[in-house]
Amino acid sequence: MMGKYEAVLPADRQYADNHHWLKPEGDRYRVGFTAYAVRLLQDIYFLDWSIDPDTPVRKKQEVGEVETSKAVASLYAPVDGRILTFNDALMNDPSLINTDNYEAGWLYEIESSAPMMSVQDYVAHLNATWDATQKTLKGQYNEAE
Amino acid sequence: MAGRKLSVVIAQAPGKNPNKRQLEEEIAAQLLIENVADVSLVPHLNDLASDDSGALWLRGLGGDVVVLAWLYPRATHWILDRMGIKGREGTVLLRSAEEDEEEEAEPEAPSPDAIGALNVPNRSVYAIDLRIEAKPEVFLSEIRRIVREATVETVTLDFFGLSNGNGSAAHHAPPATAEASKTDLTGTSKRRWYPVIDYSRCTNCMECIDFCLFGVYGLDDHDRILVEQQDNCKKGCPACSRVCPANAIIFPEHKTPGIAGAPVSGVSDFKIDLSKLFGAPSALELAVMERDTELVADGRSAVGMTVGIPKRQTNLGEKPRDALDDLIDGLDAM
Numbered sequence: 001m002m003g004k005y006e007a008v009l010p011a012d013r014q015y016a017d018n019h020h021w022l023k024p025e026g027d028r029y030r031v032g033f034t035a036y037a038v039r040l041l042q043d044i045y046f047l048d049w050s051i052d053p054d055t056p057v058r059k060k061q062e063v064g065e066v067e068t069s070k071a072v073a074s075l076y077a078p079v080d081g082r083i084l085t086f087n088d089a090l091m092n093d094p095s096l097i098n099t100d101n102y103e104a105g106w107l108y109e110i111e112s113s114a115p116m117m118s119v120q121d122y123v124a125h126l127n128a129t130w131d132a133t134q135k136t137l138k139g140q141y142n143e144a145e
Numbered sequence: 146m147a148g149r150k151l152s153v154v155i156a157q158a159p160g161k162n163p164n165k166r167q168l169e170e171e172i173a174a175q176l177l178i179e180n181v182a183d184v185s186l187v188p189h190l191n192d193l194a195s196d197d198s199g200a201l202w203l204r205g206l207g208g209d210v211v212v213l214a215w216l217y218p219r220a221t222h223w224i225l226d227r228m229g230i231k232g233r234e235g236t237v238l239l240r241s242a243e244e245d246e247e248e249e250a251e252p253e254a255p256s257p258d259a260i261g262a263l264n265v266p267n268r269s270v271y272a273i274d275l276r277i278e279a280k281p282e283v284f285l286s287e288i289r290r291i292v293r294e295a296t297v298e299t300v301t302l303d304f305f306g307l308s309n310g311n312g313s314a315a316h317h318a319p320p321a322t323a324e325a326s327k328t329d330l331t332g333t334s335k336r337r338w339y340p341v342i343d344y345s346r347c348t349n350c351m352e353c354i355d356f357c358l359f360g361v362y363g364l365d366d367h368d369r370i371l372v373e374q375q376d377n378c379k380k381g382c383p384a385c386s387r388v389c390p391a392n393a394i395i396f397p398e399h400k401t402p403g404i405a406g407a408p409v410s411g412v413s414d415f416k417i418d419l420s421k422l423f424g425a426p427s428a429l430e431l432a433v434m435e436r437d438t439e440l441v442a443d444g445r446s447a448v449g450m451t452v453g454i455p456k457r458q459t460n461l462g463e464k465p466r467d468a469l470d471d472l473i474d475g476l477d478a479m
Contacts, residue, residue: 071417
């Protein structure tokens with residue numbers, strides 16, 4: 001039901017289960033949102049990081065937050081590692097995430113040797129969790145009403 | 146009923162913060178000077194045992210009451226309800242600067258599925274949060290406004306004979322004193338930790354009684370959920386509040402505003418929280434962790450997800466199509 005992943009999920013990089021991509025850049029990975037995440041978030045109004053550059057992080061550690069036209073969300077590290085730098089361009093204009101989420105709209109760079117998902121793994125993960133995600137979203141949306 | 150005085154109760158902050166104490170004293174002193182209300186001081190509401198002299202005094206107050214406390218107004222209202230100091234929620238116009246910046250929130254209407262409070266007498270209880278301002282003047286002007294409102298309302302009701310009491314409604318005689326009085330019932334009370342139920346939200350779904358393994362909850366004679374053994378509750382643990390589908394369980398002393406009884410307001414009110422999508426632990430995961438911690442601390446075994454897990458969401462009725470349906474279908478089409 002969610003076909004055509006290849007069109008929106010580049011195969012030149014790896015993925016994490018919390019809908020981030022990680023693209024190798026020398027000794028580090030550049031990290032950003034997948035199209036799936038951006039589609040759910042929609043227009044990004046505000047992005048803030050709660051940690052400083054060059055900080056070690058654990059997977060699932062809170063690192064920042066985002067506010068969009070549809071949603072608010074805390075952001076969590078996709079893997080264990082060390083966040084080296086944040087994308088300064090986004091501080092002035094977070095909409096780059098919407099316009100170019102796989103290139104100019106990258107979030108930060110991280111140093112990590114943790115296992116990651118291939119694009120196929122991520123697709124499988126999306127399929128496996130889609131029902132649960134849908135239920136979660138829907139449940140929360142109803143509760144808030 | 147001319148000459149009837151409003152009762153103003155100041156519930157003191159726990160501890161000895163001189164700034165808070167000074168604010169409390171200044172408000173009390175000024176009200177006495179202006180002679181607009183009877184003033185009493187009681188200990189911090191959350192810590193007040195129901196047989197404390199302050200609680201007995203509160204129960205004896207007739208007519209409209211303004212209660213200033215260092216708590217969210219919802220917490221104040223439902224702690225008082227729990228202690229048998231009942232009344233309609235009086236409308237307080239005073240808001241924190243933060244709330245002012247946000248969209249003006251309409252007073253929250255009771256949930257249609259809520260079971261409501263029982264035996265609410267025909268009087269108003271105005272709960273005011275003392276944390277929203279450091280200077281007494283804003284509180285004083287709000288109290289003066291309530292005095293005017295309460296006076297007008299009383300006259301109107303009497304004139305038209307509109308006593309909409311529901312059988313058990315207690316219409317208390319006004320205090321006989323013409324002079325404003327001040328009563329000090331403060332003493333030392335031990336810190337307490339327990340949930341209070343907001344019956345304007347509670348649907349009697351019983352998730353809390355299933356989830357809590359410490360015997361805090363029980364049922365009353367009408368099979369309504371009740372915080373039966375307050376002091377069985379584990380200090381710091383708000384797990385039942387997290388599993389409550391109606392957000393009806395308040396821990397007045399919890400550091401998270403939503404759990405401590407903050408109004409549902411601001412961004413989170415109309416935006417979806419997608420933190421979970423990016424790896425946040427769910428409320429249920431947190432609740433299970435908190436409960437396991439307390440079980441282990443009691444020398445019992447952790448039960449994880451095996452006991453009392455909420456059954457909500459499984460029988461959610463079909464709702465009309467909304468923006469989220471469109472969003473999900475949009476994702477499907479990707």
